[in-house]
Amino acid sequence: PRSTLFPYTTLFRSSIDPENPVTEIESLCMNCHDKGTTRLLMTKIPFFKDIIVMSFSCPHCGYKNTGIEDAEELAPQGIHFVLTVKTSKDMDRRIIKSNYASLSIPCCGLEIPSMTQKGKLSTIEGFISTAKENFSASLEDGYYNEMGDDFINKIKETIQKLTDTLNGDKFPFELILDDPSGNSFIENPYAPQTDPNIKVSYFDRTKEMAEQMGYSLENQKIEQSGNKTSETKEEKKEEKKEEEKKEEEKKE
DSSP, X not given: OOOTTHHHHXXXXXXXXXXXXXXXXXXXXXXXXXXXXXXXXXXXXXXXXXXXXEEEEOTTTOOEEEEEEESSOOOSSEEEEEEEEOSTTGGGOEEEEOTTOEEEEGGGTEEEOXXXXXXXXXXXXXXXXXXXXXXXXXXXXXXXXXXOHHHHHHHHHHHHHHHHHHTTXXXXXXXXXXXXXXXOEEOOTTTTSOOTTEEEEEEOOOHHHHHHTTOOHHHHHHHHHHHHHHHHHHHHHHHHHHHHHHHHHHHO
């Protein structure tokens, strides 16, 4: 049977290491409270870094869930992306949204606040399609009935805007991804060249941002300082090895 990790691993097929095993852990199903299986796979995203892909499946009730986590700690700074989506090809761009990131597409009213869902790896089309499906399912199930006709009409308008965006009627439009953890990513199809359709900026996270993510700003600064020191030591070791290698070559 096809692994539930399949949708994520195929997004970055070239980054999968066949020698990197999938770890399986017996876990409690949050839907039926029976035993299911969580699968974990560490994989390298090209021009980014390592992430952990997680997938849960329950053989008893059929519940499935997928997500990602960062294999590393917070990045030195937060990151802010503004991407101009111009064509249907751009809709295939892959995005890594950490659970601390917020994602918005103003033209269709899509807003995914930070810390409202697990980390996710998907395409732009995938994010929009999922939002449309969730709104439509909630509308059909009567979830919005108690909120009045005006609210229901706004939901219907949002669903129509999402549909128009998927059909390409909103090109060009902007997608905004903001992440104080610095661990989100938008694929650059032009890599290693500069992406002409995206603006990337970095910012220092505030004390409030760090605390919301469960970190102390002071401890984070100490930790980053320690990491830089370790990196400097490693760089010096490598430089020394290169110098010794050159000296030996000269002797020969």
